[in-house]
Amino acid sequence: MDFEFTEDQSQLRDAVHRWVDKGYSFEKRRAIVKEGGFDRGVYNQLAELGLTALYIPGDHGGMDMGPVEGMVVMEELGRGIVMEPVSHALICGATLSAYAPDAVKSQWLPKIASGEALVVLAHIEKKARWKLNVCETQAAQSGGAWTISGAKGVVPAGDKADAFIVPAIANGKIALFVVERGAIGVAARGYVTQDGSRAAEVTFHSSPATLVTNDGLAALEYAVDIGIAATCAEGVGAIDKTMELTVEYLNTRKQFGVALSTFQALRHRVADMKMQQELARSMSYYASLKLNASADERRRAMARAKYQLGVAMRFVGQQSVQMHGGIGVTDEYAGSHYFKKLTQLEMTFGDTLHHLGEVSARMQDTAGVFA
């Protein structure tokens, strides 16, 4: 039982921290939002830092790192509300490493690691909401080759990605495929989301697909769980920065002749925010440390963690805006963008009510960190 970071992990954190400070100023981010919410040049810089390679084995050009390194990176990206979807490089790198046949690994993993290929998970369907076992996209096989047909929604950077990992029904059950965006029958309609980042509705019409695994639901659950742990860490980073902004504002802004931080009503609210911040950090650690547990234990842990993070992100985000007053609801102020990011993260990989339902359905007689 040890929650200290190693020297290497601290160095990794510092490196990402420095990059965010230098390479991703609020003005730079604003410019990217204006251009559509995704910058491939930025994504390539993140890849050069090695961040897209974290979960990929060394013999496929990766860094062979684990969940704690992923968590450290995502915290720092969250602190800078970075929009380029590094979390999906983690998801796709880990999922292909764990489930794909060797040929598929050799084809995609080195390119994901280097940033040459942006591969994202495209799993959301309109009827599925947050459910992973609901899938209308169909896969068909003829002469040994697969094609898929269907539609996936709110796919991060979906019209900029090079390929997608897509769940589709093959022989009556969910299988996982890789589909290239440039393949026949693939169309992507891109748009900007609430936090300024980019997403797309992606449709497939008899599009050529490469089978990753027939054990698709288990692989998809694994993929989403990596996404949940990454989202939790990203949320912690965004909460940390939101707290910094709020504390600074309360200590600076004066009304009735005194700093806002002298009012007990606000001080107690800050104490409640600090509570949520530390519970969130605790449960983000928990999520990352449970990523390699058995599927049942892992799923239960992710639901618990994402529920707690959802509560914390909502509370901290909303209270921060409230305590800033008018400036908190302007586009000009960075705080409002953190609030939108926190809100969007709550609605990524399952919202808070969804995960409460998951916790509820998965409860056992005993419960604790180790059960």
Add this chain to the structure above:
Amino acid sequence: MDLAFTPEEQKFREDIHAWVKDNLPQDISHKVHNSLHLSREDHQRWAQILGKKSWLGYGWPKQFGGPGWTAVQKHLFEEELALAGAPRVIPFGPVMVAPVIMAFGSPEQQQRFLPGIASGEVWWSQGYSEPGSGSDLASLKTRAERKGDKYVVNGQKTWTTLAQYGEWIFCLVRTSTEGKPQTGISFLLIDMKSPGVTVRPITMLDGGHEVNEVFFDNVEVPAENLIGEENKGWTYAKHLLSHERTNIADVNRAKRELERVKRIAKSESVWDDVRFRDEIAKLEVDIVALEMLVLRVLSAEKSGKNSLDIAGLLKIKGSEIQQRYSELMMLAVGPYALPFIKEAMEAGWQGDYVGAAYAAPLAPTFFNMRKTTIYGGSNEVQRNIVAQTVLG
């Protein structure tokens, strides 16, 4: 980073687990598991079982006869005891006054008082709160006047937990009215059999007798019972508070009580009611998150690198959780939470229960638990402390 305890720590836990299984009397754990009334004799019997093993002062260093355990070992010990249904160690002696005597008492005081605390023979009470001094403890007025080789104590303490059993009481008393209120307070050990000490019960909202008023009327206390220096008592008391760290969250007991919430919800069929079950699910997440917070504090202590100064958060969350599980148990039994039969909270009562036997103590326990957000520094005071660390 690693969630798992070391093999040595696991082994330690297994040893404690086996020992508790063999040594915790079942009639006592039955009471704890069902929120039934624990008598003085129950508490003393268990304290002396622990005392024989030198485990009543389980947080004590070896030089004072304790086991010298690490923070993690103490946590595991507390967890195994709590899950098995052991009563909470009455903290006033071994957890509260003993560390002060060790740190600030004279060798004579250490030899005189520590053995009785370690063995569980002497029952200690805590004399802090006064009618006019609750959250603002430093305003306390109970006076101790030095007359020759004695102090003469006059005043009143209140909310004194289980003082009806107390043989000794450690008190904060006013020895000076000069300067800041904090600088005129001394730490005095008083024999409760002394002439002029009167204990009067306060009946609480659950009908129980858990706290008391303690009156001091010209009570003569030998000057040798003063801990450390006169007017330094506030510093010593703060030292005492710093010894209450992760323990304050009581997360291990919460894990046990969550199991009980689930058992009761199942036998009352509200387990299948989505709205009710979701409330249990929220409590489960709260408890796991609190446990992670506790483990983070332990890890920080173990590494010695970063201290994690979040005792206020642990107190707030821990007490809210205690209230919530007692509330959910009460709600789970529905209308049969309402009949109030005081005798039904005694083990072995042979009368006629109105509802299920397990339902009888649930509402009184819920009422009793309201104290948790008030005592030990109210949660509002805790929020002031937390805000101070964040905002300055």
